Amino acid sequence: MSASHVLNFSAITKDDVAAAGGKGASLGELTRAGIPVPPGFVVTTYAFRESLLNIEQAKDFEGKISKLSGDDIAQVKAVADPIRELVRISELPKDLVEEISDAYNKLCTLSNVAEVAVAVRSSATSEDSADASFAGQQDTYLWVQGIDDVLNAVRECWSSLYSVDSVSYRRRRNLPEEGLAMAVVVQIMVNSKCSGVMFTRNPVNGDRSVLAIDSSWGLGSAIVGGEVTPDSFLVNKITQEVMKRSISQKMHQEIPNKDGKGVKLEEVPNQLQSQPSLSDSELLSLSTIGLQVEKHYNSPQDIEWAVSHTAVGSNEIFILQSRPETVWASKEVKPVAAPAEKAFMHVAAMLSAGFGPKEK
Amino acid sequence: MAKDGEIKSFPLPSSIKEIKGAEDWRSMYPYFSNFQPEDDNRFWFYNGMHFPEVMPPFDVVSAEVPYSAIGANTARMFSFPTTMGIEFRIVNGRVYITANPVTDPAQIEKRLSDFLQRAGHYYENWDSIYTGWQKRINALIKEIEAVEIPTLPDLEPMATIMETKGIASNHYVKANFHKCIELYGIMWQYHTEMLMLGYGAYVVFFEFCKKAFPDISDQIVARMVAGIEVTMYRPDDELKRLAKIAVDEGLDDLFVEGCKAATVLAEMAKRGDAGKKWLAEFEISKDPWFNVSNGDGFYHHHRSWEDDLTLPFSAMPRYVSMIKKGENLNRPTEKLKVERERITEEYRALLTTDEDRGAFDQMLGLCRTVFPFVEDHKFYCEHWFSTRFFQKIRGFGTLLKDRGVLEHEDDIFQLQHTEATQALTDVMLAWSSGGTEIGARHWRPIIAKRKEMQKALATWSPPPALGPIPKGLNDPAFRMLWGVTEETIMTWAMASSDAKEVKGYAASPGVVEGTARVLKNVNEIGDLRDGEILVCPITAPSWGPVFGKIKAAVSDIGGTMSHAAIVAREYGMPAVVGTGTATKIIKTGDKIRVDGDRGIVTILS
Numbered sequence: 001m002s003a004s005h006v007l008n009f010s011a012i013t014k015d016d017v018a019a020a021g022g023k024g025a026s027l028g029e030l031t032r033a034g035i036p037v038p039p040g041f042v043v044t045t046y047a048f049r050e051s052l053l054n055i056e057q058a059k060d061f062e063g064k065i066s067k068l069s070g071d072d073i074a075q076v077k078a079v080a081d082p083i084r085e086l087v088r089i090s091e092l093p094k095d096l097v098e099e100i101s102d103a104y105n106k107l108c109t110l111s112n113v114a115e116v117a118v119a120v121r122s123s124a125t126s127e128d129s130a131d132a133s134f135a136g137q138q139d140t141y142l143w144v145q146g147i148d149d150v151l152n153a154v155r156e157c158w159s160s161l162y163s164v165d166s167v168s169y170r171r172r173r174n175l176p177e178e179g180l181a182m183a184v185v186v187q188i189m190v191n192s193k194c195s196g197v198m199f200t201r202n203p204v205n206g207d208r209s210v211l212a213i214d215s216s217w218g219l220g221s222a223i224v225g226g227e228v229t230p231d232s233f234l235v236n237k238i239t240q241e242v243m244k245r246s247i248s249q250k251m252h253q254e255i256p257n258k259d260g261k262g263v264k265l266e267e268v269p270n271q272l273q274s275q276p277s278l279s280d281s282e283l284l285s286l287s288t289i290g291l292q293v294e295k296h297y298n299s300p301q302d303i304e305w306a307v308s309h310t311a312v313g314s315n316e317i318f319i320l321q322s323r324p325e326t327v328w329a330s331k332e333v334k335p336v337a338a339p340a341e342k343a344f345m346h347v348a349a350m351l352s353a354g355f356g357p358k359e360k
Numbered sequence: 361m362a363k364d365g366e367i368k369s370f371p372l373p374s375s376i377k378e379i380k381g382a383e384d385w386r387s388m389y390p391y392f393s394n395f396q397p398e399d400d401n402r403f404w405f406y407n408g409m410h411f412p413e414v415m416p417p418f419d420v421v422s423a424e425v426p427y428s429a430i431g432a433n434t435a436r437m438f439s440f441p442t443t444m445g446i447e448f449r450i451v452n453g454r455v456y457i458t459a460n461p462v463t464d465p466a467q468i469e470k471r472l473s474d475f476l477q478r479a480g481h482y483y484e485n486w487d488s489i490y491t492g493w494q495k496r497i498n499a500l501i502k503e504i505e506a507v508e509i510p511t512l513p514d515l516e517p518m519a520t521i522m523e524t525k526g527i528a529s530n531h532y533v534k535a536n537f538h539k540c541i542e543l544y545g546i547m548w549q550y551h552t553e554m555l556m557l558g559y560g561a562y563v564v565f566f567e568f569c570k571k572a573f574p575d576i577s578d579q580i581v582a583r584m585v586a587g588i589e590v591t592m593y594r595p596d597d598e599l600k601r602l603a604k605i606a607v608d609e610g611l612d613d614l615f616v617e618g619c620k621a622a623t624v625l626a627e628m629a630k631r632g633d634a635g636k637k638w639l640a641e642f643e644i645s646k647d648p649w650f651n652v653s654n655g656d657g658f659y660h661h662h663r664s665w666e667d668d669l670t671l672p673f674s675a676m677p678r679y680v681s682m683i684k685k686g687e688n689l690n691r692p693t694e695k696l697k698v699e700r701e702r703i704t705e706e707y708r709a710l711l712t713t714d715e716d717r718g719a720f721d722q723m724l725g726l727c728r729t730v731f732p733f734v735e736d737h738k739f740y741c742e743h744w745f746s747t748r749f750f751q752k753i754r755g756f757g758t759l760l761k762d763r764g765v766l767e768h769e770d771d772i773f774q775l776q777h778t779e780a781t782q783a784l785t786d787v788m789l790a791w792s793s794g795g796t797e798i799g800a801r802h803w804r805p806i807i808a809k810r811k812e813m814q815k816a817l818a819t820w821s822p823p824p825a826l827g828p829i830p831k832g833l834n835d836p837a838f839r840m841l842w843g844v845t846e847e848t849i850m851t852w853a854m855a856s857s858d859a860k861e862v863k864g865y866a867a868s869p870g871v872v873e874g875t876a877r878v879l880k881n882v883n884e885i886g887d888l889r890d891g892e893i894l895v896c897p898i899t900a901p902s903w904g905p906v907f908g909k910i911k912a913a914v915s916d917i918g919g920t921m922s923h924a925a926i927v928a929r930e931y932g933m934p935a936v937v938g939t940g941t942a943t944k945i946i947k948t949g950d951k952i953r954v955d956g957d958r959g960i961v962t963i964l965s
Contacts, residue, residue, distance in 0.1 A: 205574040208710045234575060238706045241869050242957060243577060336571045339718030343726040344483035345476070346719065347560040350567060352441045352472050 005047035006099040009040055009187075019044045021123025021183035023321070030322060033296045035289060036315040039110055040118070040187030041103040043154055045125055047096050048181050051158070055090050057083075061162075062177040070171030073164065080167045087159040092151060100154065100186075101147050107188050111312055115146045117189040117256065120153035122160055122182055142219070142263050143189055143256045150186060157184045190318050191256065194277040195220035195306035196230055198286065199325060200237075200294040206328040208300065210243065211235045211290050215277045217268050218253030220304055220320065228252050231277050235287045242283060247276050282307055285317050293322050300325040370825040370853065372400040376451050381816035385453055388417045388810055390424070390776060393450040404449065404456040405825040405844055409917035410658050412897030413881055414453035414817045417810065418753070418773040418780065421544065422658040422746075423448050423455050429548035433556050435460075438482075439474035440556070453817040456826055459838065482557055486729050490554065493733070497550055497740045504543045504748045507536050509755035512763075512791045530788040533759070537784055540752045541777055547749075551741040558730040565723040572711060572720075579868060579929055584704045585727045588693045591736040595652045595665065598645040599672055600689040603679035605641050609634035615680040621669035648744050654885070656898070657742030660754070660773040661883065664747040671885065671906075678908050756784065763787045765799035766807070774807040818880075824852040824916075824940040844938075852940040862946065864914070864939030866959035867925035872934050873964065874911045876950045878943050893954055895946045907931045912954040914942045914961050928956075936961050 004011075004019070012020045012028025020028060024042035031037045052058040064079050092100075108116045120141040139160040141153040160166060161182050170177070196215035201208045214230040228251060234244040250273055254263045278286070286305060294301050304320040312318070340346050373395040378385070386394060411423065431445020444460035462468055482489055510532040520528065562585065569581045606612050611634055614624050628635040628642075646666055654671055655662025665672045682689060704724065711717050757772030765783055766772060772780055783799045790797040829849060838844040851863050877892040879885060888894065888909060895914045907913070913928050913935040928935030934956030936942075942961060946952060951964040 202575055207573050207575040208712075209573045209707060210575045236575075236577075236580070238703055239580065241577075243575060243869075245957060333712045335713040335715035335719075337568055337719035337723075338715040339722055342480070342484070343722035344480055344561070346564045346568075346723055346726070347479065347483075347557075348441070348472060348476055350564045351443075351475070351560060352468060 003046055004044055005050070005096050006103045007042045007044055008103070009037060009042070012042060017125055019046060019183065021045065021125050021185070023121060023123035024183050024185050025123075026322060027185060027187070030293065030296075030319055033292070035293055035296070035319050035322075036317060038188040038190050038312060038318050038320070039107060040185060041107075042123065043096075043100060043184040043186065045181035045183050047099075048158055048183065051090060051092055051096065052087075054093060055086055057086060062180075065167060065171070065177050068167065068171050070168040070173075073168060076168045076171070077164050080162050080164050084159045084162040087162060088155050090155065092155070097151065100151060104147050104150055104186065107186075111188055117143045117145050117191070118150060119185075119187050119189045120144050120150060120157060121185045121187070122157035123185045125181055125183065143261065145261070149261075154184045154186070158182050188312060189256075190306040190308045190312065190320070191310065192219050192306040193309045194218065195304070195320075196277075198290050198303040198305055199300070200290050200303070201300040201325060201328060202234065203325070203327065206331070209237055211237060211287050213278070213283065213286065213290075216250045216253065217272060217277050218255050219263055220306055233278065233283055235283060237287070237291060240284055240287065242280065245276070247274060249273050250277065278307070282317065289317060289319060293319060297322070297324065300329065302326075369828045370403075371823050373404065373449070373451060373456070373826045374400050376826070379452055379816050379820050382452065382813040384809075385813055385817060388453070388776070388813065389415070389420055389450050390778075393420065393423075393448065395449045395451055395456075399449060400827060402458050403825065403827045403830040403849075404458045405849075406822045407448070407455045407457045407917075408822070408824075409898045410656060411455040412916070413659060414814045415450060415455060416660065416773045416814065417776045419659050420450070421541070421777050423450075425545050425548045426551070427457075428545070429552045430556065432549065433552040437553075438478045438557065439471045440560075441468045441472040441475055451826075452820050452822065453814060454820075454822040456822075458827075479557055479560075482554065483561070483726065483729075486554075486733075490733050493550065493554060494740075497547070497737075497745070500543060500547055500550065501740070501745050501748065504540065504547075504745065504752060507539050507543070507752055508532065509752065509759055510536060512759075512787070528792070530791045533756075533784045533788050533791075534781060537753075537756050537781065540749060540756075544745075544749050547741055547745045551737060554730070554733050555737060558734040561723075561726045561730045562734065565727045568719065568723055569707075572716060573707065576707075577869075578865060579925065580703065580707075582925075582929075583700060584707070584724065585731055586700070587731055587735050588691075588696050588700070591739040593691065594739070595649045595672075596675075597691070598649045599675050600679050600683075602638070602642060602645055603676055603689070604683055605638055606676075606680055607683045609638055611635065611638055612680045612684060615673075615677045617677050619673060619677060621673040624673060651744040651747040652739070653743050653747060654883075657746035660750045660770070664743070666747065667751070674886075675906075675908065753780075756780065760784070760787065760799070763790070763797055763799075765797050765803060767804060771803075771807050774810050775803065821944045825849060829853060848938060848940065860963050862914070862936075862939045862942045862961040862963075864936040864942070864959050864961070865925075866956055867937040868913075868928035868933060868935035868956045870912075870932070870934035870956045871953065872912045873951065873953045876914075876946045876948060876952045877910075878946055878948045880943055893952055895942050895952075897943055907933065912956065913937075914939060914946070914952075914954060916940055916943050 007016075007020060007024075007028075009024075009028045009031040012025055013032060014025050014029040016028060017025045020042040027037050027040065028042070052061075061083055064083070068076050068079060070076070104116075104118070107118065108114060110116075122139050139157050141156060144150055144153045161180065170180075194215050194217050196213060197220070198214075199212045202210050202212050204212075211234070213233040213235065215233070216228045216230040229248040230250065231248055232244075232246045233242060235241070236243050250268050252265050253268050254265050256262075257264050286307075289305070290301070290303060293303060301322045302325045303322045306318050306320055308316050308318065310316075337346070340349070374397065415423070427446050427448050434440040435444040442462050444462060446457050446459050448455055448457045450456070462471060510529045512529055512533070516528055519525070565585065566578075566581050569576050569584075603615070606615060611628065611631060614627050614631075625639070628639050631638075650665035650672065653662045653664050654668070679689060708717060708720055711720060753772060754769055757766060757769035760766040760772055760783055761769045765786065772783075775783060783803060786797045786799045789795070872893070874891060874893045876895050877888050878895045879888065880897060885906060888906060890909050891911055892909075893912045893914065894906070894910045897916045907927050908931070910933070912933050915935075915937045916939055917937070925935055925937050934954045936954055936956060936959050939961065946961070946963060953962040953964055955961070
């Protein structure tokens with residue numbers, strides 16, 4: 001499988017990090033678990049390596065970079081910038097271009113659009129990819145349309161491996177250049193009516209009986225970027241009741257540019273600003289999917305999601321990404337209470353402590 | 361709105377102003393219910409849950425007797441480690457209460473060891489003790505039903521002579537009245553006998569759940585514990601049963617919106633065998649299930665369904681029309697049971713350690729053991745027994761009226777029970793001497809003045825609390841019964857009467873908007889219109905049928921297990937309870953939004 005240039009999500013599992021990168025493997029895993037993920041494919045690390053062979057100077061990259069000191073930014077820049085440019089403008093192998101085009105065309109057919117908008121994201125294989133500081137340095141291109149732009153975005157993603165930040169990061173940590181590779185995820189871009197983040201436990205107090213959902217109008221990037229105060233909901237996992245809802249004034253939203261390239265931040269129409277960005281039925285469907293994801297991974301998850309303006313296939317609600325929740329998971333688990341010799345002794349214990357100031 | 365920490369005290373008891381026309385209110389109540397100067401140093405809260413109205417003088421019996429029983433139970437029988445009992449005071453006709461904490465660590469330890477032994481005996485033998493309790497309470501109800509109101513003939517019956525009874529009828533005037541008061545005292549001792557322990561078990565489970573699942577709602581904890589077949593649902597179920605029989609027998613035309621009980625019953629008698637059958641079934645339902653108070657059994661004028669058929673008959677047309685439409689009115693008990701177990705199992709599965717699961721099992725097990733008592737005692741004590749009690753006292757009122765002492769039979773409730781004893785003694789003496797009772801001249805002006813004073817006092821809005829804000833307040837009884845915690849107190853402290861928002865406990869989920877109907881008194885229940893939002897000091901179990909009419913419920917007082925909360929969940933409508941001030945701030949006709957998810961009531965216009 002690792003020899004494939006392009007892999008559909010449905011052909012990828014969580015064990016395919018080496019070929020599909022962390023993000024790609026995760027999207028494949030979700031797709032195979034029956035979670036609604038916007039359809040897409042991965043341009044594998046194999047395709048990356050093969051393309052590098054097309055670049056004459058590539059055999060020297062490893063040697064040049066290995067000699068750099070991560071703290072000498074000027075020196076890193078002097079070496080990395082030209083390499084990055086080489087990767088950015090490199091010509092792709094013909095068969096690879098064909099395979100990507102085929103895969104992209106299938107997405108177009110699937111969504112019944114001549115040139116469907118896709119998100120193109122880098123998907124690193126490094127074990128450190130979970131490290132936020134590194135993950136943040138990889139590129140994401142939103143609302144990319146047409147095969148030429150897709151191919152450009154793929155090269156941009158690859159080249160981000162040779163950004164100054166990325167290179168100096170690797171050097172500072174003394175990570176090997178050998179075997180360095182980058183997969184790229186190409187995925188139908190959901191034209192989000194609203195989007196947001198869902199934790200399958202309360203991120204504030206760790207309660208595992210609830211789902212915490214933040215939601216705002218438009219594309220999810222506005223929430224992650226802190227550009228809006230999202231609506232916030234707590235849904236009980238067991239009874240499906242909405243336990244808390246706080247509807248905020250959502251001033252801004254990100255939407256696709258009219259010319260079809262990229263996204264822009266705009267003001268939310270007045271009458272929508274104070275309206276809940278999720279209906280109760282959307283909230284419930286989303287919660288059900290959240291539970292499905294958590295059950296699949298058997299651990300609390302941190303999920304990015306979107307509700308599409310229009311259905312893609314038979315779905316309107318999509319999971320864009322799921323990661324294990326880490327903050328509470330890393331805390332020491334202490335019992336709240338322990339069994340007593342006899343059940344009623346719990347009452348005695350509470351009553352003895354009854355009048356003290358309450359524990360906070 | 362003031363910030364945290366700025367408020368140090370609620371109004372002091374001594375600072376409460378008298379109400380014009382009711383300056384002499386103290387003369388209506390026993391001396392020990394008066395606030396004392398040193399009471400200014402303690403925190404008191406208005407027990408609007410049990411006493412939402414001005415106290416008629418006789419009805420103070422339903423404060424002094426229960427508090428006498430509660431304290432006896434926690435302080436002297438079971439030795440609750442950190443609490444003695446509850447004290448009550450009356451100001452401007454309203455009942456305020458406070459708890460006496462035990463704070464000395466050595467004393468707490470000593471009391472704890474006694475508690476373990478004494479409470480342990482009850483907890484470990486709960487089911488058999490409860491079986492015995494049911495026998496005792498049933499016997500007690502029979503006993504009060506058997507109390508006779510003496511008639512005073514011109515001449516004693518021959519039997520008094522021939523059977524050498526040796527005692528004339530007038531003796532029983534006072535003796536039987538005292539018997540009623542005595543039995544009432546025993547009822548309250550039985551009532552608290554198991555209840556405080558029951559609440560303790562519930563609160564301990566509740567607090568555990570709150571720690572393990574900080575977001576868990578009160579109603580979910582209650583759902584894990586609550587019984588499925590609860591006696592308090594039975595009166596309402598009986599109405600549904602009667603509605604079904606009416607439909608099956610072709611009598612449904614009699615139950616139209618606005619039908620009067622007397623008319624329906626008279627028509628029934630003309631409807632041949634079908635009517636006869638319905639009337640027979642009606643009699644079966646009535647005893648005991650119509651012995652359910654329109655209030656909580658604490659006021660003489662909270663009549664039972666049996667005393668006043670208005671409430672049950674106003675619910676019947678709706679049930680009849682639902683049955684005709686083919687709706688199933690039976691509670692889906694099997695489904696509820698399965699759902700309760702599912703919720704419990706899923707929460708249990710989310711616990712992270714074996715220790716937690718072990719503790720959870722113990723606490724939940726204990727809760728479910730005690731809960732049948734906690735849920736069912738109310739019917740036997742507050743409703744059935746108390747209905748009989750007030751009926752008997754009213755009987756003595758009739759006697760006093762017949763003897764010319766009182767103008768109306770209900771005027772007996774304008775006398776403290778000790779004063780009623782005096783009036784009855786007056787009767788005994790007059791009958792025996794062949795003279796005339798002096799009581800009319802003495803009592804009638806007093807009663808007239810008292811009625812005026814109570815009218816004036818009804819205009820007063822009692823503050824939710826009095827005295828300094830306590831440092832720590834975590835009394836299980838207060839929390840369970842009254843929903844009073846540190847947070848509630850802070851909410852009360854911050855509320856001002858021009859607030860547009862009232863906060864309380866989210867008792868039943870959902871959000872609705874509608875027109876408010878503020879009912880300060882249960883007797884105003886007839887004013888309620890379809891689709892209104894009920895705003896009341898506290899709802900009682902017998903209001904159940906009313907919930908079919910309303911969109912949402914809001915109460916001043918009430919905690920996790922308050923009736924408004926339970927019934928609202930049963931009917932699946934939003935409810936906010938324990939607001940402290942809703943009936944003061946919201947006016948009938950206001951457009952309000954009830955947010956049962958967050959516990960907030962907003963006045964929209």
